Amino acid sequence: MKIGERLQAIADMVPVGVTMADIGTDHAYLPIYLISHSIIARAIAGDIHQGPYLSAKNAVAAAQLEELISVRRGNGLEVVRPGEAETVVIAGMGGLNIIDILRSRPEVTATLKRLIVQPMIAASTVRMWLQTNGWQILNEQLVQEDGKLYQIIAAEPGESQPLEPILYEIGPLLWQSRHPLLLLHIEELIVHLRGVLAAMAGSAEAVHSAKYREFADKLKDLEDKRTCL
Template identity: 95%
Template sequence: MKIGERLQAIADMVPVGVTMADIGTDHAYLPIYLISHNVVARAIAGDIHQGPYLSAKNAVVAAQLEEFISVRRGNGLEVVRPGEAETVVIAGMGGLNIIDILRSRPEVTATLKRLIVQPMIAAAAVRMWLQTNGWQIISEQLIQEDGKLYQIIAAEPGESQPFEPILYEIGPLLWHSRHPLLLLHIEELIVHLRGVLAAMAGSAEAVHSAKYREFADKLKDLEDKRTCL
């Protein structure tokens, strides 16, 4: 089974021999790949929506992996019992949604040994939540697929010092490793913030708001980081 670069990068962060849970599994491509390639011992494929749940169930049956992959319908980590999985993957969702999922089942989150997340937006909020809730970021990856840039973050339980504020946006390990796609990543963040500020510029109230100043400061910090590359 062949998977895309984004899922492959996520798969590469999954430890060998564990039981993993893929939350928002869609077609269960990741669990099927990991089991088929003898990376994990068992997998849980969870999705809240009926369509993706049925697609995942059918895919697992077609791959003849029902013995190793349990497909479950439910909201977030509701499909996982405490201690049942060592690694959880939550990919392809908004960052705030990922945080809500982790917050909603602290009894499950507390038993995890590794967390792998791929937020579509609000990656900075995810990094902040991890850093302030007893998780240490151990790996970060940037993947460009079909013209889009994806951030993937792996974390394990552990304390870490606060990052330089702008590195919550960029990614501390992406910055310190000078990832090959780092410049493109920072430029995308700059373009996004310029667009936000331009949209706010039409309102005098917005321009004089604390949020506008916050965005303007972030933009300056990003531009400063870009000059260092």
């Protein structure tokens, strides 16, 4: 079974021999790949929507992996019992949604040994949440697939020091390692912020707001980081 570069980068962060829960599993491609390659022992594939849930069940059945992959329908971590999985993957969702999922079942989140997230937006908010809630970022990757850039973050329980504010946007380990896609990543962040500021520029009230100044300062910090590459 072949998986795309995004899922492969996530799979590479999953520890060997664990039970993994894939939240928002869609077709269960990730659990099937990990089980088929003997990387993990067991998997839980969860999805809140009926269509993806049925697709996952059919895919697992076709792969003859029903005994090793439990497909469950439910909202977020409701499909996982405390201590049932050591690793949780939450990929392809907005950052605020990821945080809500982790907050909603603290009794499950507290038992996890590794968390792998791939936020579609608001990755900086996810990094801030991890840092202030007892999680240490241990790995970060950038993957370009079908013309889109994805950020993938792996964290484990542990204390971490507050970051330079702009590194919540960039990613501290992406910056530290000078990831090959780092320049493209920073340029995408710059383009996005310029667009936000341009939209706000049409309103005098917005231009004089604290939010406008925050975005303008963030843009300058990103441009300064770009010159260091």
